[in-house]
Amino acid sequence: MTSAEDFTLTFHIGAHKTATTHLQRSLEHAADDLVDAGVRYYGPDYFRLPGRTINRLFSLKPRFAKENRRSAADQLALMRKGANRLLFSEENYAGALNVSRPGQVIDRYPDAGARIEKLVAATGLPGIDLCLAIRHPATFLNSAYGQHLLGGRVVSSADYLAAHPLEGVDWSDLVVQLSAVRTVRRITVWRYEDYRPLFRDICTALVGAAAADFITPFGRRSHAGLSFDAVTAVHAAYDGRNGDGLAGRYRAKYPIGDAHPAFDHFDAATHDRVTLAYADQCAQIASLPKVRFLRPTV
Structure with a gap:
């Protein structure tokens, strides 16, 4: 069983399209050193293998509870292996990036809070720390549309925005939802736009100050x-x-650069309007009592 007195579970839950893959690769590259520092990291390389989704490992759905011989608390202890901290990073647990069914995304990640609450309840821990990156809604949707196309789902820009409107990207609603979960102790939030200058602070939030020394930005x-x-x-x-x-x-044929500008759904006026709304969302998030909102010092 896992002792709550000397143990922390931190969950980096995304969001999608906020440099999550780069951060996860940086953590994976440092995984052995993190173990020596008392931290065990589990990311997509682990959770996306057959039979290793979070729902399955921790029996969070009835069919998995019938199949698993190990309780959720015992599974957590097994993954801990004596570490002082477990770090999970899996943005898909919060919800899907794009909808594949007919309809419209009214709220991003509407079940994220309930999913976190269910995980903590199953493991028996008294609480969890969350880490979350957010992004300017217009550039978020531009990037999400690109991911939609890269996944082989070819739709027009207009049809994509009809299903994924700008109004559905309200990060303050998501963080309010997460902060309402009683077992969430702290939520560390940063903007995708500040990822590079905040890299060390982000890693400190994820693994602690001492272990953060072992993590360096991995690749491009x-x-x-x-x-x-x-x-x-x-x-x-x-x-x-x-x-x-x-x-x-x-x-590959038309890479983003001077000769090939990045795709953008939105005109300059829309970007300006959304920038103001995004600033308001950030201010609301920063005012929440459980939130630590990271900002560059310069």
Whole structure:
């Protein structure tokens, strides 16, 4: 069983398209050193293997509870292996990035709070610390649309925005939802736009100050977006049946740069309006009692 007195569970729950992959690769690269510092890290390389989703490992759905011989508390203790801290990073646990069914995304990650509450209750821990990155809603949707195309789901920009409107990206609603969970002790939040200057502070929130010394930014940007020319080429080549591989092919042919500007759903006036709304969301989030909102010092 896991002793609550000398143990912390921290969960980096995303969000999607906020440099999560880069951060996860940086953590994975430092995993052995983190073990020596008393921290065990589990990310997508672990949780996306067959039979290792969080729901399955911790028996969070009835069918898994019938199959698993190990209780959720025992599973946590097994993963802990004597460490002082466990760090989970899996943005898919908070919910899906894009909807694949007909309809509209009214709220982003509407079940995230309930899912966190269910996990903590199953493990028997008194609480959990959460870490969350947020992003300017317009650039978030631009990036999410690119991911939609890269996944082989070719739809027009207008159809995508009809299903994923700007109004559905309200980070303050998400953080209020998470902070309402009684067993959430602290939520550390940062903006994607501040990721680079805050990298050390983010790592400290994830693993503690001493262990953060072992983490360095790993490699370059993990997932490049799509240019206007790449998106145009995808739609021109799409046969109405199979979009697999198209976006990846044209991303390589027309990479974002001076010759190929990044794709953008929105005009300058919309960006300005959303920038003001995003600043208001950040201010609301920073005012919440459980939240530590990271900001660059300069």
